[in-house]
Amino acid sequence: MPSLRRDLPPLAEVRRITQKKRDAWWTVLLVDPVATPLVRQVALRTRITPNQLTWGAFLLGLASAVCFALGDWRWLVAGAVVYHLSFILDCMDGKVARLTGQGSVFGAWLDFVFDRIRVAVCAVALMAGQYERTGDTTYIWLAAAVVGLDTLRYINSLEIFKIRHSMRKQIKARLREARRSENQAELAFMEDLLRNNPEADVEQDQRNATAGQEASEGGPAARPQAQVIDLHEEFRHRFPAYLRARSFLLRHRVRTHLVSGIEFQMGVFIIGPFLDSVIGATIVSGALLLVFELAIIYKLLLSTRDFTRTIDSFERDDVARAA
Secondary structure, X not given: OOOOOOOOOXXXXXXXXXXXXXXXXXXXXXXXXXXXXHHHHHHHHOOOOHHHHHHHHHHHHHHHHHHHHHOOHHHHHHHHHHHHHHHHHHHHHHHHHHHHOOOOHHHHHHHXXXXXXXXXXXXXXXXXXXXXXXXXXXXXXXXXXXXXXXXXXXXXXXXXXXXXXXXXXXXHHHHHXXXXXXXXXXEEEHHHHHHHOOOOOHHHHHHXXXXXXXXXXXXXXXXXXXXXXOOOHHHHHHOOHHHHHHHHHHHOOEOOOOOOHHHHHHHHHHHHHHHOOHHHHHHHHHHHHHHHHHHHHXXXXXXXXXXHHHHHHHHHHHHHHHO
């Protein structure tokens, strides 16, 4: 039996290290209170690696699929419980990696691939079990819909991340060019300021956003203030209540994307089986997922307009400097 480790911080510090600043509300409320203390005990008393936890989560996911395939309501409840345990382990692997420094690129790939396989296998097993139980062909279509929506969610997330990264990269490149010709302030993005300061209220957030402008207008400052680029300005202007809701949720570590892939899975594989209402829960979860995905796409559209205006402002500044 491995000897106990004495170099781990107390639980409060483990929470700070392992828990994300923003996460799904399901994770914040129903997973982290259990997973974080377990992570400390696992790191303290065992030599289990993050990849081993990933494998454990995957195997538990397959076990829940077996329960779902049996079709009876009692097995549905058992499958839902096992699926949630699988998800807890799935969250623990990343936390152990952050706490012990054992994270790896391959581990991240393994975690992502196993998650997608688990969803597909559980969807097919759940709907096949209900089809066998009822003979309703709706379950066959729902199996395809669950796999398709899960794939859509993660493809859309990846592509949006790539586009946002590309916009930031282009803006930073233009700012570097400007700093080479003039001693301008550093660059900051409004979204990062708000994310890194979740305890601030809306007025403080807005003051952070205008700090760079005040400095450029000759306000007192011991050193140059960061120039703030807000790629969500138009979205905030159209939906002023969003910033207040976002600040409230961030103070509780909950991201504003309230129905993401995680909540979609829990609706299909936990809420539906518990209520013995797989069709209803799947349809509602899928509809809510699509609504939030469309909201993200709309927000991205407005963000690209802010990006275009920002680039155009650089062009005007270049012309003014040349003149």
